[in-house]
Amino acid sequence: MGNVTGPGTVPDRDQEFDRLVDEYQGPVLRMCYLTLCDKTLAEDAAQETFLKIYRTMDTFRGECSEKTWIMKIAVRTCYDMNRSGWFRFMNRRVTPEMLPEPAAEETDESDTELTAAVLRLPLKLREAILLHHYQGLNVNETADALGISHSSASGRLKRGREKLKELLEGRELYEP
């Protein structure tokens, strides 16, 4: 996994930014959707995430992995959107029918069932599950992205897996 380099000329910087967008736009967009439960909001959040990345990429010194850094910004951006007073009154429970119609690829009922179950997880558990099991961050990186301790992250992952198993009536994520 590559790391963002320090300050450079504008073309270098733009080239590097293009790479980050190419590589991470999909994961960021899906992460935002799975956090915010709304396609348009997710698109707005993804754009906001990359704007923050563009503005701060010169200060990234590789203290964590590039993906952890980007996911941390995405999570924080979604968190800020969720935190607004108005949003607290929103019930954005997503039913399977509300999921965006899949593109050309074939999907079946179990895909929808699993996705809907993830969206029904409480937000804190969902974020941890998504960062670890979906984005592939390890527990330390998940904790870092969420700004919590290793033990808190482990606890949220454990409870998230249990809750998901309950929602999926027995199907469960591998526990390492």
Add this chain to the structure above:
Amino acid sequence: MSRKISDAEFRETLDRRLSALQPDPWMARKVRNLARGKEEPMKKRFSLGIVILIAILAISMSVGIATVTGWDVVRFLYGDRTVQKLPEVETFPVHTEVSSGGALLRVESAVYDGKHLAFDLYFENLEPDPPIECKLDELTANGIPVSAEKIVETIDNVWVPNLYDPNPFLQGGESVILPEELQGKEILHICLKVRIYRPIDPVYQSRELTPEEAAAKTEEGYLVIVDPYDFIVYREEEEGWQWDIAGGVTEYPEKFRIETLEIAFDVPKGSEVSRVFQPQPVYDTAHGTASYDVAAITDGGLRLTLRLHPEDDAFSRIRDFVLTDGDGTPLEGDRFIPDVHMRVNTDGQDNALVFRYRWSLARLKDLPDTISLTCILEDGEQLAFPIQVR
């Protein structure tokens, strides 16, 4: 039954099910534009997300207006529902228009109450091929510039006509909180200057274009317009195809024939702007009850907040909402985005659905005597909540 799901399977399943979430091929360019200070104009999308953002802004604005005008919006939103009776809003007839041959600008009426100015605007592309862009260049009152940040509504930053709206005209208005030095003047001499940007090259329009497709069309000699707000240019300094917002036309004067329209009119100090309607306290429907939290004219325009208390699943079956007259005929013609918000309040036991609607102040004269925020259910059933305006 217990079955383990591997992380790889988990990832593949979510990716497959969410395959409709496609990356934006213009993301990097849009972000660079934003970082350089060019803001993307508000898209006229009626998705929940945008609506929510607009609603947040509208709440902030309402509270700000309440502070400025002394009108207690918060009281109507959250507490005592006593409805004030305020004077009727009377608009001052202006009936002025100017034309450059290729475009026309008209102001029919204006309102000035000592602090706030509002006027309607009608702008028409008289040669609708190609589409043109209208930019508000300058607004002065008694020779004093009214800064852009004081302008609440504008009609610029959109191609006229465009793929979403084939009408060659825009109809809207400006609602302005005046600078302190102008407040209280007996009469305002308003001068409005707009620039019209008409593309020199032939125009190719598309709602969705990848950078490669846009580049190919541009190389064929077209000015490529992407959706109603954006266009494509080649920037030599960046050696690349550049997505730009319609408002960015000012940076490429060589690509446009520019016309200037200037219109001037006087408006005397008139009646107070704020006014609150008297809706029925509670509406009974077959699906539950409803009431307006806010039904008022403020200096931001007509503002309606309707709260529904459904007793069945009706609120999950609402397909649309419209502002209608007393007979259920939709009120057409306003080009502003209705400020609409659907909120499901799960706090406590109060399951409610809130619609908000705003109407340009400059167009209040168009309102019929009775209006109604009308919800249309999926099966076509309509729930109307009429209010007597006059």
